[in-house]
Amino acid sequence: MSSEDDLTRLSATELAERLAAGDTTSVQATQAHLDRIADVDGNVHAFLHVDVDGALEQADAVDRRRADGELLHPLAGVPIAVKDLLATKGMPTTCGSRMLEGWIPPYDATVVERLRAAGLPILGKTNMDEFAMGSSTEHSAYGPTRNPWDLGRIPGGSGGGSAAAVAAYEAPLAIGTDTGGSIRQPGAVTGTVGVKPTYGGVSRYGLVALASSLDQAGPVTRTVRDAALLHDLIGGHDPRDSTSIDAPVPPVLDALDGDLTGLRVGVVTELGGEGYQPGVRARFEESLELLTKAGAEIVEVSCPSFTKALAAYYLILPSEASSNLARFDAMRFGLRVGPEGVDAPSAEQVMAATRAAGFGSEVKRRIILGTYALSSGYYDAYYGSAQKVRTLISREFDAAFGRTDVLVSPTTPTTAFEFGAKLDDPLAMYLNDVATIPANLAGVPGLSLPIGLADEDGLPSGLQVLAPAMADDRLYRVGSVLERLLEEQWGGPLLGRAPELASSTGVGR
């Protein structure tokens, strides 16, 4: 089958065009992706749950709506994968944890509701580090997702499943969530596009909270245009999320392929240099040259507090997480484990036994960290100080955006590492997110796009664009131009260079 006939090789935009033109149907497109999942997911393990019947049913419904002449969303009929952190009515939602094994939410997250309303068949739920805690999906209770570029390497995390699904052509689109880089970092290491919108830009209702003040859902795609289409679909005010921004946002789609002449692009000193892999740095420098050629003006900016971002993040995140995860107590839903050797256990004993059995070690580590950081006597020193650092970071972003229109940096310090490389060293694992975390602390939007393969290992590296809060359109303006210039150099998308995945027929889930 030539790639032109293979519906899974099309971008979402291309597939949408064919659907609109009546050249194919959503049922055909959805079936093609389900077949692809059946073929390769045994190797990739991007999915925790595949909803064959549900996806085909939704595809059929949208085909009928189209046949009836209904005016449909541009992405109608394009199938999508959803991170298992989002509540999906009638479909398992585990957050990669034993704690929620078998839990079927009675309601849809707002994002999911919007996908369904627009007629995007949901292929299934994607793998992730347990409760989004990790940068490799190695912390999933259901086994890791493998990087389609090299099955011996991590796909990033926590949203490794969504990124790998898109990179492996198992889905043209996916939803991720980004608390410290969980959309952007997997995007960078799998050669895909990932966007963390402005905090409050996309409803958090139905996202199982890791850190409420940092979490944000966003698009995971293969092209910047696809991301823009999905961003406009899932974004916008939701009265069920009090932190959702209640203001009109200009469509990011309109920002694509804009002119970069005179655009001031800031390179953040603290998000590069030492500790960054040479091949990653080389591709980043080349991208800066392309931006200069496109008319942008490159400015060096320093944000000294960004070096404290990781430390502040690992106090704020565990603090909020320790409280958010308290509800997993075996009383109303999810796992319930009785304590061993206790005849008539109390509710408290059941809670303790369940939490001991249901949470993995990384989750426990962060719950303990957060509980400690919030304790009276330590609150000011830990949580309080971290919030001060957060304020400083926001101010430095403000100052930097006073002199520049966008900021850029490598998305991650390195390309994808091998499984197990950092599993015993949490601090080394945490360093993966050193460049992505400041955006979450300040609530500003960020986009990661592939910028080429590192010379050392031939693996993808990414560049992230950061913009002021509510100026998500700038991400797309810069991202779409850079993507075009890079693809002109490469002679096609970077993913075209990924090795063909061997079939795993018979092993598919």
Next chain:
Amino acid sequence: MTTLPGLVGFDEALETFDPVMGLEVHVELDTATKMFCGCPTGFGAEPNTQVCPVCLGLPGALPVVNGAAVQSAIRIGLALNCSIAPWCRFARKNYFYPDMPKNFQTSQYDEPIAYDGFTEVDVDGDVFRVEIERAHMEEDTGKSLHVGGATGRIHGAVHSLLDYNRAGVPLIEIVTKPIEGAGARAAQVARAYVAHLRELLLSLGVSDVRMEQGSMRCDVNLSLRPVGQQTFGTRTETKNVNSLRSVERAIRFEVSRQAGVLGAGAAIVQETRHFHEDTGETTAGRVKTDAEDYRYFPEPDLTPIEATADWVEELRATLPEAPRVRRARLQQAWGASDLEMRDIVGAGALILVEQTVAAGSSPQAARKWWLSELTRRANETGVDVSELAITPADVAGIQAMVDAGRINDKLARGVFDGVLAGEGTPQEVVAARGLEVVSDDAALGAAVDRAIAASPDVADKIRAGKVAAAGALIGAVMKEMRGQADAGRVRELILSRLT
């Protein structure tokens, strides 16, 4: 188990010790929906029928603040002469409890919406000023029902049932500053304060304030210090003291108990105590130690509440008259004595009497019906007088018929029976039960003539000028007429025949 030192009599204790109290009152607001979701708040529904993903704390669900609850909180704060925070936040109070779906309570910590107020309480005619520390917003928990234990308590239970209907119902917690200087009147002051708060909240229309249903709950902090000493002693917190009488009893008991402990040279343990309605005693609960750490932090799922000056002034304009001012005004308008007013307020009938007067009744008649006839019936059926199935307009209507001579007081009682039994309006009851007095002079005259003929000796006395003797003849006529006669008219007819 150590042996408890004996109790010291309340009055005796107060010769040596000065009580310091702190009252924490939780009030459930009667908003249509819960604090952070759209579920209804009605009391008494089937278990777990007023729940949703938000108030069940399901993964991913998010809270949205109920604006009506914030409005009520600000009005309560203003009525308690508090400052209203122009900017405040919710905070999470973290602890594990099966009743509490999220295992944290969304509350307020160091940024309450209302703070630094006071309120003036009448205690036997004196005005006692109670300083208010704060009033803050929070959500209620669910309820556990322990099955299999002897007394519905968790001890001995084989399993527990959880009802989350109450989870997320808006609460306001009103906390006093330490109440000092009440001395021997400590228990009365506490009771009067809670009663006063109840009346205030009722007049604001923010809660039904039913202590027996738990929509108003009181925790009593109490410590003793030797008379003349400035520093506070160690306090205990007695939880869930849920009637006015219990507030008074709990304080009396704790004063006696603590005086006994201190008198024996022992120390008060800082602890939570439980009040027992049956015995009027308190018993030790959890020991409060420094280990109790709620790990408060600002609720990241909610945005801060900004109470603009304009909004606060708008709400201030909606405040009802202060209870003391209102009572004074009504007392003067009604020409009631202090004692009469205290009775009306004590019976919880102030609004009822006021509305009855507004419906056309005289203050005396309104007070008479509500405090005697209707209070007695309420007591008999074990409900609040305000819960009786009769409206102030009904009472005024019955009195109007008495004034018009259509019925007398005795017949009126029958009308009350009928209205309370749901037989209709007072007019309908009078018609259906045939309670109207006989105003036909011919019929009455005949009855009078028969009475005179039957008692010639009494008639002679009246003819001789002993008018007081007419009572016997009136009684005879009323008896013959089965009470359905206007006694005044009967008297007139008798006297016109014999004098």
